[in-house]
Amino acid sequence: MKGTARIASVVGLLLSGVMFGMGPVSAEPLKVGYSDWPGWVAWQVAIDKGWFKEAGVDVAFEWFDYSASMDAFTAGKIDANLMTNGDTLVTGSGGGKGIMVMLTDFSNGNDMIVGKPGIKTIKDLKGKKVGIEVGVVEHLLLLHALQEAGMKEKDVTLVNAKTNETPQVLASGQVDAIGAWQPISGEAMKGLPGSKPVYTSAKAAGLIYDALAVNPTSLKNRKEDWMKVIKVWDRVVHYIDDPKTQADAVKIMAARVGLTPEAYTPLLKGTKLIDLAAGKKVFKKAEGLTSLYGSSKIADDFNVKNEVYKQAQDIDSYIDPSLTNATK
């Protein structure tokens, strides 16, 4: 009987595979995971305009929920993922090593700690409750903010909450502040009038870099193709930054996430897109937040301290500046 069940399950799996055209296929397009963050939605411009085809490279962008994209990357089901430098270390510590070959942006205000009415500065949070997704980027932002204000993590009580649900958490009145990124932070402020950002990533530019992290095997085997992908990025940045074409770019991006262009434009401000020339500077080895190395070191310390993973990661092995540097 167990045999029957096994055969049946194999048949079932095959069936599902055949029906939906999966299974291993060789010479596939490069698969890149992306999710709802302005610096990544930006790629939609290149997708819709057919710029990858023009560049002679076959790329398929797959739309995910952010954490699902990391799962798929760890499982080796996509060749690259768009994620923060800190989260690249997290997925890498779990075996899903990714190499950051180019930067899309750094958060310039879109990540924020939002305080309820009456909370005006980080110092006001002493002894208060903060709703935050423990171990994820906003936690790092909060620690950074506390440190700057001369406080410690112990000075606040953390309430672990999914970032997606922080608007409801803040509106419930059971916490005094939350940490979230746009558009979630914006919704949180809309949901509780009078609440304001008390600290944003604009004050810690470079704490959170967003990068294209590529699977090492894919990078080795298809370096030429990745090179072509990277070159398309410059075109995307200039199309979005150019006032003449910005409206069209925003229209494409807003459509991807289901917002109106008017509602999407403000989100652009909080994300500083990095073109390749600017990226080269960030790829220079240095301490501190102006370098990807320094920023990742801080993220690594944070991850070890919060037991996201136990072993400090070898930062250098996660960064390969050669592709970005090879562009003109």
Added chain:
Amino acid sequence: MTRIRWFQVLRPLTPRARLVALCFSFVLPVLAWGVVSYVPFVWHPQVLITKPGSVDYLQPGMRMDKTAFAGEVKEALDEHKDPPEGYPTNPIYLPAPHEVLFAFYTAFKTPPAAQDGKWLHQSLWHSIQIIFWGFVISSIIGVPLGVLCGTYAVFSRISEPFVEFFRYLPAPAFGALAVAILGIYDGPKITIIVIGTLFQQILIIANTTRKLDVSLVEAALTLGTSNTQVLSRVVIPGILPDLYRDQRILLGWAWTYLIVAELIGTMSGITWFITQQARYQHFNNVYAAIMMIGIIGLGTDIVLALIGRRLFPWDRSLVKSE
């Protein structure tokens, strides 16, 4: 015209009474929803700002707590400034019935905004396929195994303890594993539906099989029927109507796993619509989508019930429950 007798122990209602009761089962919840939405003094814990007045942080269209609003009005009046204006409203999480109805209509009429986007009916169709295949695969395994477990004690002993154990494991927890094995498209989603349905299915069908009248089996054996014939000629025909009803219930069960299943891998189907709309707090669209799922589910069930009556005209319990 006779008076309807509403309370008779274990007796069916008259057709007219049944119709009235059916209407009430939908009218009552909608009525409650309508009262909460349209009667201003029921609930309405927030105020929707129409004019910010002198309060600098308010904007038209914002919602704020009633008490906080009253505080701002009082403060403004005390300082002889312009008070803010607004009207009572419910939290954004509870839109009014007409808003949801309108969203329901427009959701189908709106073309996809993104170039690679999908129409809502395409997304729905995708979800229905996920459910269909998940349920079919689960049934291919679960129905025969369940019948065997109910008929022969040895199958029951071999498989049921493990099934009992496994059915408590939350299906979504297998999401990452399913992605690792089956990729990022529909494979892992179908797998979650199967995991969520199969183990309940085996137990429920085994139980149904055990409820078969023992005297039927004994009579067959006395008349010299072989072991396999008992299964094919007595047990299976005997339980078919109940099995059919179990399958109807289990299909509904499969639907409840849809949302978690579709969050795994690439976002697709009706879940893509629901989560994206919820992220930007368009809750009228979210409720419209929930309604669509409800309508599809109920619609299928009604159709299956009608088919069932045709298939098993001798089954009295079917008639009674309808």
